[in-house]
Amino acid sequence: MKPDEERYRKLIEERICSHCIDAGEGGMCHISIRQECAVQRFIPGIIEAVESVESPSMEPYENMLRRIVCESCAHQSSNGKCIVRDELDCALDRYFPLIVQVIEEARRAR
Numbered sequence: 246m247k248p249d250e251e252r253y254r255k256l257i258e259e260r261i262c263s264h265c266i267d268a269g270e271g272g273m274c275h276i277s278i279r280q281e282c283a284v285q286r287f288i289p290g291i292i293e294a295v296e297s298v299e300s301p302s303m304e305p306y307e308n309m310l311r312r313i314v315c316e317s318c319a320h321q322s323s324n325g326k327c328i329v330r331d332e333l334d335c336a337l338d339r340y341f342p343l344i345v346q347v348i349e350e351a352r353r354a355r
């Protein structure tokens with residue numbers, strides 16, 4: 246694991262899990278192992294997607310996320326559709342703007 250990956254993972258857990266609708270008291274995650282959160286599962290791809298963009302707009306970040314992460318996720322079909330995303334059940338998609346903000350702040354502070 247790269248040093249940045251561990252740092253980003255901690256920041257994301259502090260800033261995103263504490264707001265997540267799937268977290269209970271103290272930010273403890275309530276989703277089951279079977280569901281597995283895409284934020285946790287795809288941390289390296291999320292970092293790669295965010296770090297390869299620098300834009301005031303969210304659209305290029307979202308496009309990069311779809312290309313690097315969603316295309317390798319079993320939930321996305323070959324036509325680019327994702328039912329989990331459409332039903333607002335993907336924590337990664339729900340909190341992606343906040344995740345971008347966290348990574349960009351850390352990148353600027355380097």
Ligand code: SF4
Nearest residue numbers: 262265267268274282
């Ligand atoms: S679902 Fe993901 S983002 Fe939400 S609390 Fe669990 S690990 Fe954190």
Ligand code: SF4
Nearest residue numbers: 315318321327330335
């Ligand atoms: S939006 Fe869908 S395809 Fe993308 S990570 Fe979430 S569940 Fe997977």
